[in-house]
Amino acid sequence: MTADDAGTVHEAGSGPTPAVPAPRHRRPRLARWRSWRRSRPFWGGLLLVLAGLELFAIPLSGVLIHGAIKLVIYIGIGGVFGVLIGALLILSGLMTWFNATHKTFYSIAGIVLGIVSFPASNLGGLFLGMLLAIIGGAIAFAWTPLRETPEPIAVLWTPDEAAPEQTALGWEPDREATEQPDAADEESAKPAGLGPESGAALA
């Protein structure tokens, strides 16, 4: 996507020439890490992974510490649920990072797994894992990508005209005018782009 490439260059901010791959490699490690972290629901995903590890730890620490496979057979169905839910939570946490496009699905799955863990696995890892999963899933769900240069929308209408028309049409009436850049950055850019257009048609 051209818009994304342009965004990368803005983020790097160092080289005036937009040679696309080279500046990215030259960026300092910290800055790369920061932009990686900010470009996905990092903290929500991290909490989901921690929830999974915690649910893992209670039935399995015997196996993990002692390396005894025999214990797994011994643990039975309760332990199996703990392991299964823990593994799925870790997976959904990682998928919110590496497949951020579908983070809505993975974050809801994480929340549901967290709730299910309460009867299925040691009272949700003695509440801790369940709470981590619910909070982490909700943060990952609430994470919304922003775009710094909303080019296609800027072509369609100017923010000054758009603000009143948007409220008149009922596009999220509680959104303040100061949040206009955000409005353009809603994850569904399509309806936001269509809204003002149809608004203009009505006017």
Added chain:
Amino acid sequence: MSVDKNSSSVRGKVKWRRFALVAVPAVVVAGTMVGLTAEGALASSISVSGQEFTITADQLNGTGFAQFGGALPNSSGGQTPVIVSAMQNATMTNLCQSVTVLGLTIHLTAGGGGGDPVSASNLVVDADSQTAGSAVFNNISIGQDAGTMGGPAGTFGEQASSVTINKLVQKTWYTTAGTFTLPNLSLGFGASC
């Protein structure tokens, strides 16, 4: 979509209204499940291993009781001798269980306050110490080969059709139960049993 794994330039932020949109219903559902469990209407599955934790109960009534010696591998590569107790069904009054997870001691009490006792099915406990005020066994056979009860063959075991233990205190390394019904559940931090 604008967000794929290559577009590391797309930044995002957490919108707290969206957070509340899912967190509030999730907390309500979770709270309902906690409430149902605390009323004893919902059974939960318990399986803990690998760390020592304490279980106390004022009284334990069990049916289908079997007990034999066993060993769990420990972190130093050796074996920790344990007493394996298995019960098909068990009820416990004033159950208290405390466990230390990640340096935090969590203690759980249930079945107190004169209400229904805690009930568990397919309970297996591996304890390295077990004390009791008094114990009553019915139809006990002592010295039965543990191999007939799922333990190591050729070792000592005992079996009883039912058992009543008062003032039970166990230090256990491993507990599992198919279902645990925990009326009057309460969970707290800090104190051990």
